[in-house]
Amino acid sequence: MMNGLMISGVKMSSLDLVELIGKEHKNIMRDIRNEIQELGEEIGQLIFEQSSYMNSQNKQQPCYVFGKEGAMQLALKYDAKIRYKVIKKIEELENTFPQRSNSIQTFEMQLLGVEYTSRILRTDDTSKVKMLELAHKQHGVPTNHLPKYIESEVTKSLTELLKEHDIKLSTAKANTKLIELGLLEIKERPSSKGGVKEFKSLTDKGLEYGKNLISPNNSKETQPHYYPSKFMELSKELGITKEQLVKQVTQ
Numbered sequence: 001m002m003n004g005l006m007i008s009g010v011k012m013s014s015l016d017l018v019e020l021i022g023k024e025h026k027n028i029m030r031d032i033r034n035e036i037q038e039l040g041e042e043i044g045q046l047i048f049e050q051s052s053y054m055n056s057q058n059k060q061q062p063c064y065v066f067g068k069e070g071a072m073q074l075a076l077k078y079d080a081k082i083r084y085k086v087i088k089k090i091e092e093l094e095n096t097f098p099q100r101s102n103s104i105q106t107f108e109m110q111l112l113g114v115e116y117t118s119r120i121l122r123t124d125d126t127s128k129v130k131m132l133e134l135a136h137k138q139h140g141v142p143t144n145h146l147p148k149y150i151e152s153e154v155t156k157s158l159t160e161l162l163k164e165h166d167i168k169l170s171t172a173k174a175n176t177k178l179i180e181l182g183l184l185e186i187k188e189r190p191s192s193k194g195g196v197k198e199f200k201s202l203t204d205k206g207l208e209y210g211k212n213l214i215s216p217n218n219s220k221e222t223q224p225h226y227y228p229s230k231f232m233e234l235s236k237e238l239g240i241t242k243e244q245l246v247k248q249v250t251q
Helices: 014-021 025-039 041-047 068-075 080-121 125-138 158-164 171-180 228-237 242-250
Strands: 048-054 060-066 184-190 196-202 210-214 222-226
Touching: 014 025, 014 060, 014 080, 025 041, 025 048, 025 060, 025 068, 041 048, 041 068, 060 068, 068 080, 080 125, 125 210, 158 171, 158 222, 171 184, 196 210, 196 222, 222 228
Parallel strands: none
Antiparallel strands: 048 060, 184 196, 210 222
């Protein structure tokens, strides 16, 4: 458990004290180390937890985090004005804890929803990141730790690819064939008007030829897209001959 009194809602760091009481960070770090030594390591390290931060030169530097007990221990080392500032800060943090606690719980539940949805819908990594970014922004959580995906290949719908290659096969018939081959499946979701809505999703086997994007019409649905570079292989599955494809490419 962090800092013994985290349950009270108080969470501070040595950096917070720099701003709060106007002391240099190196001096606050010294005071904390002295306090740990006086308390004994067993108690001191329970109250003050070692951590780190990135400074303006992007270098990792040590700091400490602590709860109410740690803040009060340090306040006792300073004069009355500093003790007053620390006590007022503790009261402020305790008063805002219920709201922060509910917000954190809601955010964590939303992250679980993203994980569940992306697993069930077999979404691609870019769509997963987009869903995570949305969840973070809704709760005011920074997104700088999320990966930035750059698409290595632009995907296209099956309708686009069939049209580009002038293949005389309807998208509906092609989808039926892909379902028979186990490359595509029909999934369902509850409809806002009652009943269920159907949508298509590439299976694990089908993900070799494309990926499941989040539908622009509904975030609870996927939209299968395919890699143009894999279309020749996919066309074989659909019964389209190599000669048909070559003919259209060379025309």
